[in-house]
Amino acid sequence: MKQVIVHPERCVGCMQCMLACAAAHSKTGALISAISESPRPRPRIHVGAGRYDEGFPNRCRHCDPAPCQMACLPGAIYRQTTTNTVLINPDVCINCASCAMACPYGVIRYHADPLAPADKTIAVKCDNCIARQHKGLIPACVEVCKVGALTFEEMDAAMKKKTDQVARSMSAEAIAADHAPGFSLLNTIKRAQKEINLSR
Amino acid sequence: MNYVIIGNGVAGVTAAEAIRQIDARGQITMISDESHPPYCRPMISNLLEGAVDVSRLPIRGPDFYDRLSITPTLGSRVTSLDVNARTVTTKGGQIFAYDRLLIAAGADPRPLDAQGLDLGGIFFMRNIAQVQEMIAALADTRHALVLGGGLVGFKAAYSLLKRNIGVTMLIRSGYPLSMQVDETAGEMIQQVLCDHGLTVRTGISVTAFEGGGRVQTAHLSDGSQVPCDMAIIGKGVFPAHGFVPTDRIDTDAGILVDDHMATSAPGIYAAGDVAEHIDIARQKRWVNAIWPEAAAQGRVAGFNMAGRALAYRGSLSRNVIRMFDTDVMTAGRVSPRDTDETCRFFSAADHRRQTYRKLVFEDQILVGFVMINQIEQGGVLASLIQSRTPVKISAHHLLDPGFNVSRLFDR
Ligand SMILES: Cc1cc2nc3c(=O)[nH]c(=O)nc-3n(C[C@H](O)[C@H](O)[C@H](O)COP(=O)(O)OP(=O)(O)OC[C@H]3O[C@@H](n4cnc5c(N)ncnc54)[C@H](O)[C@@H]3O)c2cc1C
Ligand code: SF4
Ligand code: SF4
Numbered sequence: 001m002k003q004v005i006v007h008p009e010r011c012v013g014c015m016q017c018m019l020a021c022a023a024a025h026s027k028t029g030a031l032i033s034a035i036s037e038s039p040r041p042r043p044r045i046h047v048g049a050g051r052y053d054e055g056f057p058n059r060c061r062h063c064d065p066a067p068c069q070m071a072c073l074p075g076a077i078y079r080q081t082t083t084n085t086v087l088i089n090p091d092v093c094i095n096c097a098s099c100a101m102a103c104p105y106g107v108i109r110y111h112a113d114p115l116a117p118a119d120k121t122i123a124v125k126c127d128n129c130i131a132r133q134h135k136g137l138i139p140a141c142v143e144v145c146k147v148g149a150l151t152f153e154e155m156d157a158a159m160k161k162k163t164d165q166v167a168r169s170m171s172a173e174a175i176a177a178d179h180a181p182g183f184s185l186l187n188t189i190k191r192a193q194k195e196i197n198l199s200r
Numbered sequence: 201m202n203y204v205i206i207g208n209g210v211a212g213v214t215a216a217e218a219i220r221q222i223d224a225r226g227q228i229t230m231i232s233d234e235s236h237p238p239y240c241r242p243m244i245s246n247l248l249e250g251a252v253d254v255s256r257l258p259i260r261g262p263d264f265y266d267r268l269s270i271t272p273t274l275g276s277r278v279t280s281l282d283v284n285a286r287t288v289t290t291k292g293g294q295i296f297a298y299d300r301l302l303i304a305a306g307a308d309p310r311p312l313d314a315q316g317l318d319l320g321g322i323f324f325m326r327n328i329a330q331v332q333e334m335i336a337a338l339a340d341t342r343h344a345l346v347l348g349g350g351l352v353g354f355k356a357a358y359s360l361l362k363r364n365i366g367v368t369m370l371i372r373s374g375y376p377l378s379m380q381v382d383e384t385a386g387e388m389i390q391q392v393l394c395d396h397g398l399t400v401r402t403g404i405s406v407t408a409f410e411g412g413g414r415v416q417t418a419h420l421s422d423g424s425q426v427p428c429d430m431a432i433i434g435k436g437v438f439p440a441h442g443f444v445p446t447d448r449i450d451t452d453a454g455i456l457v458d459d460h461m462a463t464s465a466p467g468i469y470a471a472g473d474v475a476e477h478i479d480i481a482r483q484k485r486w487v488n489a490i491w492p493e494a495a496a497q498g499r500v501a502g503f504n505m506a507g508r509a510l511a512y513r514g515s516l517s518r519n520v521i522r523m524f525d526t527d528v529m530t531a532g533r534v535s536p537r538d539t540d541e542t543c544r545f546f547s548a549a550d551h552r553r554q555t556y557r558k559l560v561f562e563d564q565i566l567v568g569f570v571m572i573n574q575i576e577q578g579g580v581l582a583s584l585i586q587s588r589t590p591v592k593i594s595a596h597h598l599l600d601p602g603f604n605v606s607r608l609f610d611r
Contacts, residue, residue: 008606048604056606067579070499071492073242075259094246097520097575101529102492105605106577 001084003155004128004139006057011047011149013055017141018043024129024140027114039112044126045141046107057149059141060107060126062086071102076123085128090116093123201226203505204288204296206278207304208232209241210491211472211498213260215302218502220268226506228270229296231288233277236328238264241306242491244331245352249359254328278305283448283465300467300505303444303455304498307437307473307489312347316409322431325356337430341365345418345428347406349376351519353434358523360430361396368399368426370406379537380519380530384549385556385570392526406431437489439474452476454487459511461501469505471497478514481532481567481585488515516586520575526554529575531582532568533560543567546595557599564590566598574601580608 019031026034026041034041045059062079066086069077076092077099079085088099090113099108100123108125116122129139137143142152203219205212208230216228239257246252265272277291287297309324321341323334342365346357349371357367369376375386376393390400401420408419409431418426439454450456450464454476461469461477472494479486493515503510518531533539539560547558553573559581560568566584581598584591597603 048602048606054606056604058605067583070495073491074240074256094243094252095522096242097522097527097529098492099579100576101518101520101531101578101582103579104583106580108579109576 001154002152003062003084004059004142005151005153005155006059007149007151008054008056010147011055011057012147013047013049014146015047016144016146017045017057017150018047020140020144021045021126024132025113025115025127037114039114041114042109042111042124044107044109044124055149057141058105058107060086060103061105062126062128067102067104068099068108071098073098080130083128083130083133085130086125087127087130088123088125090120090122095121095123097123099123201506202297202299203228203302204298204300205230205302205304206232206288207302207306207472207474208234208238208272208274209304209306209472209494210238210259211304211306211474211494211501212302213238213264214495214498215304215469215471215502215505216268216270218499219506222503222506222508228268229273229298230265230270231273231276231278231290231296233275234327234329235274237262239328241327242355244325244328245355245359247328248325248331248334248356249362250335251362254332257328278443280443281445281449281468283445283468286467288443298467301469302498302501302505303441303463303468303470303474304472304494304501305440305443305474306494308440309352309433310435310438312406312433312435314406314408316411316415319409319411320414321411321429322409322415322433324433325352326437334430334432338363338365341430343368343426343428344430344432345370345406345426346432346434348434348436349373349400349402350379350434350436351377351521352437353432354521354523356432356434357393357398361393361398365430366397366399368401368428369393370404370420371400371402372405374402376400377521377528377530379535380517381528381570382534382536382558384547385528385530385534385558385572388554388556388572389523389526389528392524396524437473439476439487439489441470441474452485456485459513460504460509461497461512462504469501471501477512480514480516480588482538486515486517488517490515490518492518513586516582518582520578527573527575528570529578530568530570531578532566532585534558534568534570538568544595546599548596548599555601557601559595559598561591561595564592566591577601577603577605580605584608 021043022041023031023034047057076089108123113124138152142150237258240259278288279291280289287295289295309326344360344367346353346369357369360367405421406418409415410417455470457470457475461471473489476487500510500512520529544561549556555574556572558570569581597607
């Protein structure tokens, strides 16, 4: 299964992915018309300055298990196993922001969304462009990134193992399996560090 | 293997699901005195507000018990537990034998010490039934009294204000949410509520209620009176372990559990609001009666009960509250009663944006924060507290609402 992989060290901070993401999640699906839509389509990937003012594309990691899923009060957050994507059901979401408190990456935003019930403020985050994927397209952010900071590829086994390990260590309950010493040592920040080193 | 789970709240539900992941054949019995399907307890305040109806509250499909082959015994209260015989007994005299028992009985509202509590119109707010009674009484409610400025009192007040009912909140301490936030944040929160019509009186409590059948007047500790036709008691909760033999199972405020959510008695586990484990920010035993911890503890308990060793790393007190256009998020140690001279504080306020942030550090370890508005990245801070990672960058970066996660990483 292909996954979006972030290579932060390649990012030049051009924010093209943010525009492409907003357009992809608009009603019309095109940048020019999306600009005048209401509600205004907003990006689900957030490029900010890193420690040395380098770019850093921050998006949902679709953690497994997902801390946001466990914190969601009405159970609006679920995993689509076929695409390994953590999704939010806009009809069920009550905009309680419990997930904001759980997401170690701070990638969930709260606003009306063109694809949700009208005028309803809900939690919104990356959905791996599953609608585009159904049409055989790749995620919009990847398509538009010209420097390869975002790629869509098969995760190799080593990378998958690392990601799962760290995701587990990061979930609200720590999941430190006694028979696998060392798991518990990995934590959120280490995961992110690993992610960065790994992608170098 | 014969599993018995007391309580069908989120801790009991996640435990049953974890057991079934590992043990497809064991017998699971779930006993609860509430007969609703498993539901989202925090959302009873949305129910009171009128924002949702009861059909929106279940957290699992109607086939939950069937799908997981659980034998539910609902509307039935456990009254005793025999550690030697390995049985629990319900009020109706039914006896259930167990190999593994999970106590996930949640918490009960703390009672109020006042006269006239038998009058109509006086409520606790812990379950659907209580809120449905409140809703039935709303038609002839002009003015409500909310006792306590904690999370539940606060949500009750908010819901009633949204229904255009006048609300007076009585708080024994100096400001609302005093267990969760500092004074500055507390006052900002109070201001927002007052702007929307709430009357707050601090340093005061009720001594007696009076009325003919239904409550009409409350007598207060300063000798004054307030008219009210509804009163909601929100004085906090305490773990519901009244049926537990405390000479056989170690209990403090809650039932003491180890990293595997096991109690001191063989085969008996506890999870959720009833259990007491370690608080990560405080580094001591603590009951954190919140939803995400109940869900996580239930899961860990379930895995361990079914034989997969899994450790829980401790809980973190945290809450997020949205009221009108103001958002409040808080975690760990922020309240003056939780901090001391070993703590370092960093704060920033932006009056134009109506934001406030305060971080509490012990050495390089973040142990608490409160933020008002622009809360989207609060989870990053919460995970810093949970992981106890030394923060090497300037705290001022963390105070910036737009700070980027990658600032935290050495590259
Ligand atoms: C109004 C309100 C708002 C809240 N808002 C939030 C929020 O925003 N965020 C948050 O994190 N948390 C919130 N909470 C707290 C949250 O609801 C609890 O932490 C959570 O529900 C605990 O789950 P639990 O499974 O441990 O217990 P419970 O949900 O209390 O479930 C326990 C069940 O066991 C049953 N039971 C108890 N004793 C017995 C017995 N002897 N025999 C049989 N059955 C028994 C009870 O009736 C109950 O059904 C709120 C709570 C309330 C009341
Ligand atoms: S916790 Fe954050 S990064 Fe992980 S799945 Fe949820 S939203 Fe995505
Ligand atoms: S804001 Fe929505 S998705 Fe997030 S925890 Fe609340 S209900 Fe779940």
